Amino acid sequence: MHKTLLAFVVASLIALGVTGVPAQTVDFETVPVGTTWQNPPDIPGDVVLTQNNIAMSVEEFFVNGVNTFGVARIVPGGDPFAPSGTHALHTNTINVKFDFAALPPVVLAHFEYVDLGGIKNFQINNTPLQEIPNLNAIVSPAGFTVVVTANNVTVESVGGTPITSLLIGGQEDSV
Structure with missing residues (x-):
């Protein structure tokens, strides 16, 4: 079985192929600054x-038990929300x-983030949604290990359960 490693970084979402699977990327650099959803x-x-499946x-x-639907936007490098310059x-x-x-089984995800306060939401696949004060408070759901250090989060599958989706x-916040 082919396995795919996945990495989120401030500028892009990258799927790294292993055992002959080509790398897949979603690159926020290719999305115009100011794009808003x-x-x-x-x-x-x-x-x-959608990029590369x-x-x-x-x-x-x-x-606090209330659902909202705010805004997501692409911000430029140098912005306080994108201090990495990308x-x-x-x-x-x-x-x-x-x-x-749509990818071969993803077994590892990594992303960088900027925490500017407030509550966070986090979910892997269909595990229970976590409503947390900061990403350091993530509880690893069964079948996954989540490690948070500085401004980095790594999610790894254990026991063969692939990562089919990641919600954050x-x-x-910025990712």
Whole structure:
């Protein structure tokens, strides 16, 4: 079975191929700065970006039992939300969901983030949604290991369960 490693970085979402599987990328650098997804015209569940068989949808954000649907936007390097100098995806009371189901089995995901406060939402596949004060509070769901260090999050499959989707959002965050 082919396995795919997956890495999120501030500028892009990268799927690295192993055992002959070519690399797959979703690169936020290719999305124009200022691109915005919000209601209207977008509604929860809309796929707003697809690159190399990786679909990104916008989803409702949950805080204190209330769902909201804010805004996601691409911000330029040098912006406080993208300090790395490359484009970043900024979420404000909205979730984004990356769907990897069309790829060979994804077993590792890594992304960098900027935490500017507020509540976070996090979910792997269909595990229970986590509503947390910061990403350090992520609890690894059964079948996965989640490690948070500095501004990095690594999600790894254990026991053979592939990562088919990853949802993340915040009141003020960038990935």
